[in-house]
Amino acid sequence: MKNEKALSPCALTAKERRFGRLDFSKRGFENLVHGIFLILGLITVGSVLLITVYLIISGIPAITKIGLVNFLLGAKWESTAAQPKFGILPFILTSVYGTAGAILIGVPVGFLTAVYLAKVASARVRAIVSSAVSLLAGIPSVVYGLVGMLALVPGIRTVFNIPDGASLLAAIIVLAIMILPSIINVSITALEAVPKDYEDASLALGAAPVETYFKVSVPAAKSGIAAAVALGVGRAIGEAMAVMMVSGNAANMPSLFQSVRFLTTAVASEMSYASGLQRQALFSIALVLYLFIMLINGALNFFLKRSKEE
Template sequence: MSQAEAVKLQPRPLRVMELVMKLIFLICGLISVGFVLFISLYLIVSGLPAILTIGPVEFLFGTTWASTAAEPQFGILPFILTSVYGTAGAIVLGVPVGFLAAVFLSKVAPKRISRVIRTAVELLAGIPSVVYGLIGMMVLVPAVRELFHLPDGASLFCAMIVLAIMILPTIISVSETALNAVPKEYEEASLALGATEIETYFRVSVPAAKSGIASAVVMGIGRAIGEAMAIIMVAGNVANMPSLFASVRFLTTAITSEMSYAGVGSLQQQALFSIGLVLFLFIMLINILLNTFLKGKREK
């Protein structure tokens, strides 16, 4: 019996309800797509004029940002490189810790301990970003300044650490869910063949859950790229070329720090919208590349 025939055999109220639910789902999907299209169109309309006025090459590859100078300059290459380095550093620091913590919670930890740690992870996810920034500014920045004998501890290094901590809850939760979804038969077959528990976890369970773990990394990258409030408090917010122990400014913090006093309709405000457009395209490009890479891996 086909699906269409099965639907016809249903009572009329059920068929009406099914049609209504399908319509609701369709509307929700269209609303989601509509929001993405609206944001994309708004950023293009608001940000493209500044790029054309300044010049794409000068805007994207210029190394000086002086938006309030007598002769303003709008080069955002330092912001782009800082965002790339900061996100990469956060992933390098946060992904191994989050991944191993997820394996521990899913496969190794006793139930009581895993319950306590899981609760702590959930609380970590609920802490506002401004609190991360405040603690980083009051604790981490002075510690880095004293440890490395720097004139100012606010730096790219501090931003990497704060971002790494902030992406941990996402990576741990999503990776643990993926590991818990692996059928127990896989592990039992591996153990029956003589593999140890640790070998089974890393050679059977983890490969079986790699799609979910990869999704966790993608979500962590999105969180790290889009963060602004915590970073502006620990990175120093100075438009320098990126250096590990120098004050820097990210794409997000560049918008946050100047939008409040930028003149309405001014070139400065339009340039800030252009930064938002670059950030939006940057995030879209990373998602497309990662999804293409993961899809290729699944097909193999």
């Protein structure tokens, strides 16, 4: 008996041998298990619905009270004034400018690093740099914030000779570093998926390796690289804690050397003490942020799909 069980993991137990013929209850049991797994599978869908529904329900009231145009295009955010104003245009523009700046710095650096790692580097160099990149990805955002706060912000203050270094520029630099790993990893995957034939053909025609990488491999991987950029945009626009620690947090219109507030930090900085309309307005900001993220996710999926088809 014991041997039989050890030999085959599927051997019948004593109980099953006795009740093995009761097919009916067995099928019921299998259906039950199937149902349980179905529920487990649908939890992700349920979570997405839960998040969407909660954000819409809690985000709409303030928008209707303030007025959509006043809310989105209002240039002043004075939530605690006697006559409160809830205009989030400064936050939207700051998030857009900050993300654009981070992409402008982070994408070229990340992309070139990816080309180097995917095509040029020897296996050993690649292993070392890759582990450095995954460490970069694993550093908690508050640590980025802390380093930014104590190394970058004072640095900006002295270099540009401004009263306070906590500014949009500091946030852009921190964000650019934080999106590097996503951009590098996704670009490497895209570059490695380029068929070797393309490169061989280019080399056989007399192109130098470097020319081949940039004029053949990179154009062939362009959808994947676009996906890397979309992922970077998503990461940058959603980052809250690191940005909160280096951007100064004043609700100004964005300007490179001024203290600014992002969509994410607007929610995070006032949530702990907000009440009434102010609190509802924060949920509306989160809803706006969510819509941005959904747009970016859509773009990301589009590029990923296209790069798979290629």
